[in-house]
Amino acid sequence: MTTVLIVDDSRLARDMVGSVIASLRPDWTILSAAGGDEALGKLDGTVPVAAIVDYNMPGMDGLTLSAKLKELYPGLTIGILTANVQDALRKKAEALGCRFIPKPITSDKIREFLAAAGQ
Amino acid sequence: MPLLSLDPGEADAIAELFNIGMGQSAAALGDMLGEEVHLSVPSLSVSSRSRIAHQIAREFDADSAARVCAVQGDFSGPFTGQAMLIFPERGTLALVGRLMPVDPAASAPGEVELDALTEIGNIILNGCLASLSNLVESEVAGALPCCSTGQPAEIIGAADTDPILFVRIDVALASGDACGQVLFLLNIASLDGFREAIRKALANL
Numbered sequence: 445m446t447t448v449l450i451v452d453d454s455r456l457a458r459d460m461v462g463s464v465i466a467s468l469r470p471d472w473t474i475l476s477a478a479g480g481d482e483a484l485g486k487l488d489g490t491v492p493v494a495a496i497v498d499y500n501m502p503g504m505d506g507l508t509l510s511a512k513l514k515e516l517y518p519g520l521t522i523g524i525l526t527a528n529v530q531d532a533l534r535k536k537a538e539a540l541g542c543r544f545i546p547k548p549i550t551s552d553k554i555r556e557f558l559a560a561a562g563q
Numbered sequence: 564m565p566l567l568s569l570d571p572g573e574a575d576a577i578a579e580l581f582n583i584g585m586g587q588s589a590a591a592l593g594d595m596l597g598e599e600v601h602l603s604v605p606s607l608s609v610s611s612r613s614r615i616a617h618q619i620a621r622e623f624d625a626d627s628a629a630r631v632c633a634v635q636g637d638f639s640g641p642f643t644g645q646a647m648l649i650f651p652e653r654g655t656l657a658l659v660g661r662l663m664p665v666d667p668a669a670s671a672p673g674e675v676e677l678d679a680l681t682e683i684g685n686i687i688l689n690g691c692l693a694s695l696s697n698l699v700e701s702e703v704a705g706a707l708p709c710c711s712t713g714q715p716a717e718i719i720g721a722a723d724t725d726p727i728l729f730v731r732i733d734v735a736l737a738s739g740d741a742c743g744q745v746l747f748l749l750n751i752a753s754l755d756g757f758r759e760a761i762r763k764a765l766a767n768l
Contacts, residue, residue, distance in 0.1 A: 453604065454579040455572060500582065502604050527586025532599035532737070547583045548698060 446563075447490050450476040451483045451509060452498035452525065457549070461496055461525065464554045469563070480504030484512065491517060494561040496545065496554075499526035499533060510542050521561035525549065569728075569754065576761050578605045580695055581730050585745060588690035589734070592683065596661040596736070603733035610729040612720035612748065619744065620715040623651045632672060633718045634684025636708035638692050641701045641760035643753040644727070646692065647719070648684040648734075650743035652712070655680050657741040672712070681710040687734075687745060699760035719746075726751055 448465055452458045458476045465474055475492065477483035479501055495513055499506035510522045524537040527547040534544045543560060545553050569577070582605050589600040610618075623631060632655040634648045650658060652671045659665055659672065659679040672680065689705050696703035711718055728749040735742040749757070 454575055454582065456576045456579045500586075500602060500604055527583040528602060529586055529590040530593040530599055531590075532593065547586065 445473055446471070447473045447475055447492045449483060449487065449492040449495040449497075449513075450474060451478075451480065451495070451501070451506070452476075453478050453501040454498070457498060457525070457547070460549050461554065464549065464551045465558075468551065468555060468558065480506075480509035480512070483509060484516075487516075492520065493563055494521045494523070494558065496523045496525050496557070497542075499524050499528055499537075507536055507540060507542075510537075510540050514541065521557075523557045569758070573758055573761065574607050577728075577757065578607045578730065580698055580761070581605045581691070581732065581747060583698060584691035584694035585687075585732050585734075587694045588687045591686050591690050595683070595686065596658075598661060599737040601733075601735045601737060605730055605732045608729050608731075609726050609751075611726055612723035613716075614724075615729055615746065615748070616716040616719035616721050619649065619719065619746075623715065629714060630671070630712060631715055631718065632677060632680055632710065632712045634681050634688065634708045634710050635718070636684075636688050636706050638703050638705040640696065640703035640756075641699055641753075642703075642749055642757035644747060644749040646688040646705070646708075647746040647748070648680075648687055648708075648743060649715070649718070649746065650680070650741060654741040654743055658683065658736065658743075661736070677710045677712070681708060684708050684710065691745070699757075699764045701760050701763075728754065 450458050450461050462474050475486055477486050497506040497509055506524050522542040523545045524542045525545045529546045537544045589602050593600045630652050631649050637645050655672045656665050659676045662679055685708050692703045692705050730747040732745045
């Protein structure tokens with residue numbers, strides 16, 4: 445079973461990313477969460493092939509969550525999906541070894557991300 | 564409790580659209596200032612100008628700055644209302660000081676500083692509305708923003724208790740010396756148009 449993790453406090457954003465992935469990879473399992481703690485709880489041992497994580501979320505921000513995910517799953521490809529398209533944030537994401545995906549989401553951006561994840 | 568006639572999905576969609584719009588604006592501002600701009604998660608509520616003015620005054624008072632500088636502009640399209648960028652006077656000086664020399668002894672911004680703030684407001688507010696307009700594929704016309712200073716009650720409106728949809732995003736420079744807010748006050752009567760525009764935007768995905 446191939447699992448992809450989607451974390452965004454906006455349901456709209458989760459649904460958008462989820463529907464694009466479902467159309468590109470219909471056999472994948474999509475695990476979605478509204479925040480970092482919920483995501484870590486829901487994973488519960490499942491190893492995702494990729495994670496798409498919003499930056500600007502209440503509580504744990506996307507970079508903090510990504511750092512935790514990298515500790516748990518060192519090879520995991522993570523995309524920081526964010527409306528905050530500033531270079532400063534892009535650099536922080538890249539320093540963590542994450543890809544930077546500017547909102548709004550499109551199927552091309554997701555396709556490119558999955559290709560980068562080797563999927 | 565439902566937010567007027569908005570269901571939670573619609574409220575979430577509106578907050579996310581403003582989140583995307585402000586993200587683009589913050590990037591433009593960050594480039595202009597050469598410094599990272601921090602944004603809060605947008606909050607959405609039904610409020611009134613009177614209540615918002617009190618809330619803002621209380622928060623800024625803690626910073627011992629009762630007077631604020633505001634750049635305001637009306638907008639109309641699938642939704643109508645007013646966009647506002649508000650900084651306390653001291654924060655305005657810190658913000659504008661990134662772009663031009665500011666007298667370190669000044670305690671309140673003068674005409675030149677307010678001109679600079681107006682341009683910053685113009686970039687942020689119109690940038691956000693332009694992204695929103697692209698997302699809902701419908702033109703949002705913005706009036707040229709104008710700048711004023713005073714107590715939050717004078718600027719936002721202390722006597723007006725009509726319900727409005729209130730979107731708020733806190734804006735701060737990374738170094739922490741300039742913290743303000745972007746407020747969108749949306750006319751409730753225009754929400755049907757907004758809802759329709761969002762539905763169309765979602766259907767086109």
